[in-house]
Amino acid sequence: MRVPLFFTLALSALASPAPAAPNAAQLHQQSCTSCHGSEVYTRPNHRIRSKPQLLKQVRRCTMAAGAKWFDDEIAAVAEYLDANYYHFPR
Numbered sequence: 623m624r625v626p627l628f629f630t631l632a633l634s635a636l637a638s639p640a641p642a643a644p645n646a647a648q649l650h651q652q653s654c655t656s657c658h659g660s661e662v663y664t665r666p667n668h669r670i671r672s673k674p675q676l677l678k679q680v681r682r683c684t685m686a687a688g689a690k691w692f693d694d695e696i697a698a699v700a701e702y703l704d705a706n707y708y709h710f711p712r
């Protein structure tokens with residue numbers, strides 16, 4: 623069955639996530655890859671050992687990066703790093 627294009631577009635607009643939700647992967651890609659890569663997160667002697675520490679470090683590094691992020695963006699990137707690299711127990 624063919625669905626008219628305008629209808630498909632309207633549906634996908636409804637289904638897409640709220641634009642306010644920060645995209646952590648994209649934020650990280652934009653602001654966090656100029657000084658170090660992900661190797662600092664995974665090196666055996668990495669400095670960050672807990673979630674609260676991670677949140678602080680992300681905040682510190684946004685300042686170093688000159689990025690003006692909202693708190694929810696900082697939290698989202700900390701979550702992203704935890705989910706992909708640190709895997710702290712919750």
Ligand code: HEC
Pocket residue numbers: 650653654655656657658662663667668669670671676679680683684686687689699703
């Ligand atoms: C201006 C340079 C710079 C930018 C840009 C930068 N960082 Fe960093 N970051 C550092 C330095 C320097 C360290 C410390 C490296 C070390 O201890 O050897 C570090 C360390 C870290 C660590 C700790 C790694 C560990 O040992 O566990 C995290 C997490 C981190 N950065 C996250 C980020 C995030 C998120 C961003 C983007 C907002 C970012 N960084 C952007 C300079 C930067």
